[in-house]
Amino acid sequence: xxxxxxxVGDVTTDPTxxxxxxxxxxxxxxxxxxxxxxxxxxxVFATGEHHNPPFAAPASPPVLLAxxxxxxxxxxxxxxxxxxxxxxxxxIAEDYAYLQHLADGRMDLMLGRGNTGxxxxxxxxxxxxxxxxxxxxxxxxxxxWREENVDWQGKFRTPLQGFTSTPRPLDGTPPFxxxxxxxxxxxxxxxxxxxxxxxxxxxxxxxxxxxxMVDLYRSRFEHYGHGRAEDAIVGLGGQVYMAKNSQDAxxxxxxxxxxxPVYGHGPSLEEYMATTPLTVxxxxxxxxxxxxxxxxxxxxxxxxxxVDHSGLPLDTVLHQLDLLGEVVAELRTHDAPVVELAxxxxxxxx
Amino acid sequence: MKTIAVVTxxxxxxxxxxxxxxxxxxxxxxxxxQRGQEVRIEVVELRPLAHALTDHLLTxxxxxxxxxxxxxxxxxxxxxxxxxxxxxxxxxxxxxxxxVLENGALDGTPVLVAATAGTPRHSLVLEHALRPLxxxxxxxxxxxxxxxxxxxxxxxxxxxxxxxxxxxLAALVFARARAGHLDQFDRxxxxxxxFEDLLNG
Numbered sequence: 364x365x366x367x368x369x370x371v372g373d374v375t376t377d378p379t380x381x382x383x384x385x386x387x388x389x390x391x392x393x394x395x396x397x398x399x400x401x402x403x404x405x406x407v408f409a410t411g412e413h414h415n416p417p418f419a420a421p422a423s424p425p426v427l428l429a430x431x432x433x434x435x436x437x438x439x440x441x442x443x444x445x446x447x448x449x450x451x452x453x454x455i456a457e458d459y460a461y462l463q464h465l466a467d468g469r470m471d472l473m474l475g476r477g478n479t480g481x482x483x484x485x486x487x488x489x490x491x492x493x494x495x496x497x498x499x500x501x502x503x504x505x506x507x508w509r510e511e512n513v514d515w516q517g518k519f520r521t522p523l524q525g526f527t528s529t530p531r532p533l534d535g536t537p538p539f540x541x542x543x544x545x546x547x548x549x550x551x552x553x554x555x556x557x558x559x560x561x562x563x564x565x566x567x568x569x570x571x572x573x574x575x576m577v578d579l580y581r582s583r584f585e586h587y588g589h590g591r592a593e594d595a596i597v598g599l600g601g602q603v604y605m606a607k608n609s610q611d612a613x614x615x616x617x618x619x620x621x622x623x624p625v626y627g628h629g630p631s632l633e634e635y636m637a638t639t640p641l642t643v644x645x646x647x648x649x650x651x652x653x654x655x656x657x658x659x660x661x662x663x664x665x666x667x668x669x670v671d672h673s674g675l676p677l678d679t680v681l682h683q684l685d686l687l688g689e690v691v692a693e694l695r696t697h698d699a700p701v702v703e704l705a706x707x708x709x710x711x712x713x
Numbered sequence: 714m715k716t717i718a719v720v721t722x723x724x725x726x727x728x729x730x731x732x733x734x735x736x737x738x739x740x741x742x743x744x745x746x747q748r749g750q751e752v753r754i755e756v757v758e759l760r761p762l763a764h765a766l767t768d769h770l771l772t773x774x775x776x777x778x779x780x781x782x783x784x785x786x787x788x789x790x791x792x793x794x795x796x797x798x799x800x801x802x803x804x805x806x807x808x809x810x811x812x813v814l815e816n817g818a819l820d821g822t823p824v825l826v827a828a829t830a831g832t833p834r835h836s837l838v839l840e841h842a843l844r845p846l847x848x849x850x851x852x853x854x855x856x857x858x859x860x861x862x863x864x865x866x867x868x869x870x871x872x873x874x875x876x877x878x879x880x881x882l883a884a885l886v887f888a889r890a891r892a893g894h895l896d897q898f899d900r901x902x903x904x905x906x907x908f909e910d911l912l913n914g
Contacts, residue, residue, distance in 0.1 A: 494911075495911075495914065498911050498912060499912075499914065502912055517914070518914050546897075546898065546901075547901065548898065548901050548902045548905055549901075549905055549911065552905065552908050552911075553908065556908045567772065567773065567774075568773070568774050569774055569776065572774070575898055579902070625772075626771060626772050627771075628771060629767065629768045629770075629771030629772050630768045630771075630772060630776075634768075634776070635772070638774075638776045
């Protein structure tokens with residue numbers, strides 16, 4: 364089981380001070396957050412990809428991840444998500460393989476479609492073809508990391524004749540791929556078909572929602588012969604804010620919650636906690652709620668937390684990571700015993 | 714057993730919108746009973762769901778009583794939808810409920826549309842606002858839509874229109890075969906087909 368954090372890289376005004384970080388500050392803070400994540404013993408740092416304000420997440424995550432790789436020793440670098448719809452799959456193959464070399468294999472990536480409508484036309488695509496783009500582009504990416512002299516023709520990209528993507532994956536082992544989706548069964552099916560990981564963002568919706576997608580992925584993973592459904596490779600998001608006692612956590616986080624970009628001005632913090640995975644409270648409460656995810660998602664392999672959003676200042680986020688380090692140490696004592704997975708050549712160590 | 718969901722967006726209590734909804738649901742139940750069809754009427758009052766509807770707009774999901782109400786409407790064999798007229802159209806609360814109802818929930822569902830207002834001058838709201846809304850939602854809107862201005866509650870002609878509309882709805886509901894309800898996830902899954910076909914474009 365891996366534990367880590369994922370960021371969307373939002374540049375948001377701190378509602379308690381009215382201060383908005385510059386893009387430069389946000390970018391440097393993101394690096395500091397990733398380094399802190401390693402320091403407190405987390406396993407994964409993942410960054411989103413964005414092409415519009417108010418986000419300072421990289422348009423090409425390998426730019427950020429290669430920099431962090433050079434400044435860290437152990438933490439695995441990933442994405443949340445890499446846009447498989449609007450990026451050229453050839454560039455994904457090249458850039459992430461290059462990152463894999465620079466990071467000595469300490470990376471993987473999560474593919475997603477992206478739900479910001481205008482990004483598609485900005486890159487010459489149509490959001491209504493999102494599923495078809497994800498399927499065709501990944502089919503090509505999958506081949507480019509496994510074959511040389513690729514001949515290929517599809518609907519969305521110019522054909523390839525005798526194309527070899529460089530650099531070749533490190534030691535001939537393609538980067539491990541997760542497929543992220545909130546509600547599209549086609550993507551759970553795609554992850555199952557290839558025997559890749561399936562990640563459910565999880566944090567903004569009730570649990571039933573996540574459970575159905577994960578169940579579908581697990582059953583199809585087994586159907587396609589990659590192993591038992593219960594051993595399918597599932598990742599979940601989580602969202603936490605902690606203080607030593609829960610009243611302080613709620614008092615401190617409420618001003619951020621109340622105006623947060625995703626759910627602000629809507630349900631109360633208490634209602635939202637009751638219906639989604641959000642946990643605002645003591646480290647012990649975070650441990651308890653996180654352990655509860657297994658009740659509907661089964662044993663899973665990766666848990667990523669969102670901790671740096673909605674205008675929370677850097678020192679607060681770094682303190683949250685100190686607490687998260689303690690939480691993760693406790694969660695590890697509850698990890699399911701390691702099961703022997705049928706080894707596939709492309710899996711990085713999970 | 715057939716189920717009729719009655720969505721009513723009246724804001725006051727007592728509400729003339731609810732009164733019209735009750736006249737329509739009673740008449741529909743009677744018309745179905747005359748065909749020997751058992752029926753259950755499920756009333757969805759929108760006023761108590763107003764906060765949850767706003768939350769749904771902001772968060773993208775329904776919780777509690779709203780989730781239950783949306784399920785009732787999506788699974789109904791027929792729907793009676795009644796709104797007060799606000800600013801020459803359906804009320805915002807009424808529209809919000811149908812805005813957050815998941816795609817496809819009313820595909821092929823017989824719907825009787827009705828509205829209330831203080832003046833009969835708004836009667837065409839049924840034809841220029843409600844009927845296009847439910848056509849967009851792929852519902853089957855019955856030919857007779859029922860409008861009741863305040864003064865209609867003192868006339869005998871309202872009951873005639875109620876009975877005609879209810880008879881039309883009952884006929885469609887009675888004839889409609891429905892093999893279980895699929896939600897959006899089920900429909901997407903059913904429509905997905907074989908992954909190899911998706912791969913081949």
